[in-house]
Amino acid sequence: MYDRIKGFRDFYPAEMQSRRQVMDTVEGAAKNYGFREIGTPALEAVEMYADKSGDEIVEELYAFEDQGGREVALTPELTPTVARMFVAKQQELSKPVKWVSTRPFWRYEEPQQGRFREFYQTNVDIFGSSDPTADAEVLAVAADALTDLGLTAEDFDFRVSHRDILGGLLESFDADVDTRAAIRAVDKRAKVEDDEYARLLEEAGLTHAQAMEFDGLLDTPEDSLDELVAFAGTDRVEAAVENLQNVLAAANDFGVREYCTLSLTTARGLDYYTGVVFECFDSTGEVSRSVFGGGRYDDLIEGFGGQPTPAVGFAPGYATLSLLCQRAGVWPAEELSTDYYVLQVGDTRDVAARVARDLRARGHVVESDVSGRSFGAQLDYADSINAETVVIVGEQDLANGEVTVKDMDSGDQTTAPVDAFPGDHDRPTFEDFAE
Numbered sequence: 001m002y003d004r005i006k007g008f009r010d011f012y013p014a015e016m017q018s019r020r021q022v023m024d025t026v027e028g029a030a031k032n033y034g035f036r037e038i039g040t041p042a043l044e045a046v047e048m049y050a051d052k053s054g055d056e057i058v059e060e061l062y063a064f065e066d067q068g069g070r071e072v073a074l075t076p077e078l079t080p081t082v083a084r085m086f087v088a089k090q091q092e093l094s095k096p097v098k099w100v101s102t103r104p105f106w107r108y109e110e111p112q113q114g115r116f117r118e119f120y121q122t123n124v125d126i127f128g129s130s131d132p133t134a135d136a137e138v139l140a141v142a143a144d145a146l147t148d149l150g151l152t153a154e155d156f157d158f159r160v161s162h163r164d165i166l167g168g169l170l171e172s173f174d175a176d177v178d179t180r181a182a183i184r185a186v187d188k189r190a191k192v193e194d195d196e197y198a199r200l201l202e203e204a205g206l207t208h209a210q211a212m213e214f215d216g217l218l219d220t221p222e223d224s225l226d227e228l229v230a231f232a233g234t235d236r237v238e239a240a241v242e243n244l245q246n247v248l249a250a251a252n253d254f255g256v257r258e259y260c261t262l263s264l265t266t267a268r269g270l271d272y273y274t275g276v277v278f279e280c281f282d283s284t285g286e287v288s289r290s291v292f293g294g295g296r297y298d299d300l301i302e303g304f305g306g307q308p309t310p311a312v313g314f315a316p317g318y319a320t321l322s323l324l325c326q327r328a329g330v331w332p333a334e335e336l337s338t339d340y341y342v343l344q345v346g347d348t349r350d351v352a353a354r355v356a357r358d359l360r361a362r363g364h365v366v367e368s369d370v371s372g373r374s375f376g377a378q379l380d381y382a383d384s385i386n387a388e389t390v391v392i393v394g395e396q397d398l399a400n401g402e403v404t405v406k407d408m409d410s411g412d413q414t415t416a417p418v419d420a421f422p423g424d425h426d427r428p429t430f431e432d433f434a435e
Contacts, residue, residue: 007109007117018332019318022149022325023102023122026316029145030124033137035100040081042104046071048080052272052303062106062117074106078123078315079272079300086127087306095128114289114320121292125313130298132243135276135312136250138294142280142314143256150330153283156291159263160248160278163295164240165228166267169217170206172232177205180271186218187269222262240275247276266293274298278314280324287323292316339364339427341382345375345394351418352393355403358422359391383408389429391421405430 004010011019027037046063062074075081082099102122111117124141126134139158146156166186170177185200192200201211220228225245229238244262251257260278268277277295281287294314301309325331340359344352352368359366367385369378382390392404392413403421406413407430416433425432 007111014334014336018334021332025148026122026145030100030141035098038099038101043072044075046073076107083300083304087304090306097127100124119319121315121317123315127311130310132246132250135247136254138312139251140254140256143259153258155328157281157283158260158278159266160260161264161266162240162244162276163273168232168237173210175205183267187267189265218264272297272300282324286327291320291324336385338385338387340366341387341390342368343378343390343392344369348393
C-alpha cells in the first residue's frame with residue numbers, strides 16, 4: 001500500500017466535478033472579456049527563477065538535474081513563463097495580448113490551510129496596455145468570476161493599493177532605505193506581531209520613529225490621498241495617486257467599484273509588482289488569509305529580454321477559493337450527476353447502444369452496462385451515480401415495440417415506443433410519455 005506524498009492531493013470524481021465547474025466558471029468569465037487560452041510547460045530552467053528572485057528561491061522549488069544535465073524546476077508560478085512566451089513572439093503578437101491558463105504548479109513549502117505543494121491556479125494576464133482601463137478590466141474579470149460563482153459584495157472584498165505610493169513614501173524619508181525589503185515588511189504586516197513588523201522596517205533602513213510614521217501614513221483614507229502627495233512632495237507619489245484614482249474610476253465604469261477598498265497596507269510580496277496591486281479577502285474574516293491577488297508588473301517583460309511592455313494580471317488559486325465558496329455556501333455540491341442510464345436486459349445490446357448513442361448526440365451524460373450485471377445490480381448502480389432517468393431496454397419490452405422510461409427521483413415509470421425514443425425530444429423524461 002502506497003501513501004500519497006505530503007502536500008499533494010487526490011480528487012475523486014464527485015469532488016473533481018465540483019472543481020471543474022468552478023474552474024470553468026472562472027475561465028468563462030475571462031473568456032467573456034476576450035482572454036485566449038494558452039498551454040504552458042510543467043518544467044522551466046531553474047535560472048529563470050533564480051535570476052528573478054535570487055538563488056535562495058531554489059530551496060522553495062522542486063528543482064533537479066534532468067538526464068541531459070540541465071537544471072530544471074517544476075513551475076512554481078506562471079508569470080515568468082508567460083513573460084518568456086511573450087518575449088519569444090513579441091513582434092508578431094497583436095497588442096494588447098490577453099491570455100488565460102488553468103494548470104497545476106508546485107512549491108516545496110510546508111503545507112497549511114489553503115496551501116499545498118501542488119496547487120491549481122487560473123492565470124489571467126494583459127500585456128501591452130498601461131491604461132488604467134486594463135487594470136480595471138482585470139478587477140472586473142475577477143469580480144465577475146466570483147459573482148458568477150454565486151458570491152456577493154457581502155462575501156468578498158478587493159483591497160487595492162499602489163506599489164509606487166509605498167515606494168515613493170519610503171523614498172521621502174531621510175534614510176537609506178531598502179525599498180524592496182520595506183515593502184516586503186508591509187506585506188507581512190498582518191501576519192506578524194507589531195514588534196516584529198517594526199523590526200523588519202528598521203532592518204530595511206528606517207529608524208523606529210520613521211517606521212511608525214510611515215506605518216501611520218498607510219492608514220490614510222481614500223478621500224485624503226492628497227495628503228500623501230503633500231507629505232512626499234514628489235512626482236512619483238503624485239503620479240501614483242492619480243493612477244490609482246483613475247483605476248478606481250474605471251472600475252466604477254466596469255460596475256465593480258463596490259468590491260474595491262483602498263488598502264495601502266496591501267503590498268504583494270513579489271518584487272516584480274510595479275503599480276496597482278490588489279488582494280481578494282473574505283469579507284467576514286472567516287477565511288483569514290488572502291484568497292488570491294494580482295497587480296501590475298510593467299518591468300518584467302524587459303527583464304526577460306523583451307521590449308519594455310506594461311502588463312497586469314491576477315491568479316486565483318482553487319485551494320483558497322474553495323475555502324471562500326464553502327464558507328459562503330456556494331461551492332457546488334460534491335456529487336456525481338448523470339442524465340441517463342440505459343439498462344440492458346437480455347440480448348438487447350444493439351438497441352440499447354443505439355438509444356445511448358442518440359441521447360449522447362443530444363449532449364447528455366449517458367452510461368450503460370459494461371460488466372454484464374443483473375437487472376437489480378444495474379439499477380443500484382444507476383442510483384449510485386445519481387442518474388435522473390433510467391431507460392430500460394428489455395427483451396419483453398422490445399417484443400412489444402417499447403422501452404421503459406423510469407424517473408429515479410419519484411420511482412414512476414412508463415413505456416415509450418422504441419422507434420420514437422428519444423425521437424424529437426431533446427431531453428426525454430418520464431413526463432414526456434406518461435399518459
